[in-house]
Amino acid sequence: MASTQYSLDRKDIYKDLGVLGLDYGPHFQRLRRIQTNDFRDIYGINEWDGNFVTYLDAMLQSIAFTIPFRKIMIPMMIRAIRVDPRVFFENVHRNRNVEQKHIEAMDVEQSFAANVAPVIGGEAVDPALVMKMDAKTLNDVKQIYGEEMTKKRERFSVFSADMPFHFNAKSKRLVAHGIEVEDVIGFPIPRRTDGTDLVLDTYQFFPNEDLEAVDPIDKRVANEYIEVCKAMAAKIKQIGYKDIKCDFNYQNISDDVIQEYRTTNNENHVLFRIFDKILTEVVDENKNSKNSKEVMKVLKDIESGAEYDLNKDLINQIQKNEHMIRxxxxxxxxxxxxxxxxxxxxxxxxxxxxxxxxxxxxxxxxxxxxxxxxxxxxxxxxxxxxx
Known part of the structure; x- marks a missing residue:
């Protein structure tokens, strides 16, 4: 690598990628240096920090410097990825950054201060977790904590290491110690040609995990709505409709919350409106159920009314959440x-x-x-x- 004509360090690498529109966060800025003579063979140093995802992603980032035009390119197809864990981790230990050990020691100190010290020092959020200790015992705990953290780092290779790699644009092969990526093909991200109605887009990584697909705020709103509807269903059963199955646990919802839902009149609260209509129109002022003819009239109104279409209900609309479809x-x-x-x-x-x-x-x-x-x-x- 010393004889190569062109060389970029970490600062220049991510400045250049940023100009193209690829804005990598600090955890993904793992390329320390890349060097080349003809931009067809790329030699580089990739920093291992204990995370295989960011490590492999940084290797793929280097492909952008072999493209003969200035466009945003991302890897779209990979024929095969081969990993030999034994060879890989042997070289991780062999290429470990010795000068980073003092930083690792500082990380242990910070971790101890954030996670352990509040509990044993009397500053924990939960007073029941607080354990008062004298200075000697505190030092002993700190030493044990440091030893365990060091063992964990060594076992899972959670430390800094400079790992060399090579990419050949002709063979489309990316090679490092213990890792081989075959037939890496990149594609340009198309830019919008229509300059009207521009919006600011953001792209985030979302794992294919159904339980995490719904945004936390939307999940909280949906859970609250479900609890309100469950409470309304239980109220309907209590006024005399024993055939309704309410085989679920439900919370007692205050009248203020129900009134708030009525006032809001959200078009997606279809199930709530159905339950509310039943509760308000099938019972008299003494909270006794009306005769069957009047009840059937209410049910027919619900069945024929467009505003009571359950397909528009909040619960059914969750399936249209982009993350779940994607x-x-x-x-x-x-x-x-x-x-x-x-x-x-x-x-x-x-x-x-x-x-x-x-x-x-x-x-x-x-x-x-x-x-x-x-x-x-x-x-x-x-x-x-x-x-």
């Missing part, structure tokens, strides 16, 4: 990039057709143009009027 669509699109036609069949017996949402998300992946043959299996054509 969990499936992303996997399909990423593994069938090279095909010219994508066939999609949606079987949906509700009025909440997902075709628009799915097509929009698929359009974001059309790096190589392809046709979409989208088939809908629905209960009624009325559900597809706006398709």
């Amino acid at each position: 969990t499936m669509v992303d996997i399909v699109c990423e593994n069938f990039v090279s095909i010219k036609e994508m066939k999609v069949t949606e079987i949906n017996l509700s009025s909440g057709v997902l075709a628009k949402e799915v097509d929009h998300i698929m359009s974001l992946f059309r790096i190589i143009p392809y046709d979409v043959d989208y088939k809908l299996v629905v209960k009624s054509k009325q559900h597809c009027i706006d398709m």
Whole structure:
């Protein structure tokens, strides 16, 4: 590497990538240096810090410097990744940064101060966790904590190491100690040609995990709404409708909360409005159930009223959450990039057709143009009027 003509250090690497539009955070800025003579063979030093994801991502970042034009390029297809853990971790230990050991010791000190000291020093949030100790015992605990943290670092190789790697643009092969990435193919991210109605887009990594797909704020709102509806269902059962199954635990919801939901009148609170209509119109002023004829009239109004369409309810709208749809669509699109036609069949017996949402998300992946043959299996054509 000493004889190469061109060399970039970490600061220059991420400044150049930032100009292209690739803004990497501190944890992903792992490339220490890259060097080359012809920009077809890239030699580099990649910093290992205990995280394999950021380490491998940084290796792939180096491919951007072999592209003969100035566009945002990201790796889209990889034929194979081979990892030999034994060879890899042997070289991690061999290339360990000795000068970083004092920083690792400081990290242990900071970890102890943040996680242990408040508990044994009387400053814990929960007073029950506080343990008063004298100075000698405190030092002993600190020493044991440091030893355990050191063992953990050594066992899982959580330390800094400078790892060399090489990428050849002709063979599209990325090689490092214990790692081989074969046929790395990058594609440019298309830019919008239409300059009107511009919006500020942000891109974040979301794992394909259904339990984490819904935003925490949306999840809290949905959980609260479900609890209110459960309480309303229990109230209906209490006024005499014994056939209603309420085999679930529910919270007692105050009248103030129910009144707040009535006042808000959110169009997505369909189930709440149904329960509220039943509670207010099928009982008299003495809270006794009205006769069956009046009850049937209320139920028919609910059945025929457009404002009581359960497909518009908040609970059913969760399925249209982008993160939940992308969990499936992303996997399909990423593994069938090279095909010219994508066939999609949606079987949906509700009025909440997902075709628009799915097509929009698929359009974001059309790096190589392809046709979409989208088939809908629905209960009624009325559900597809706006398709």
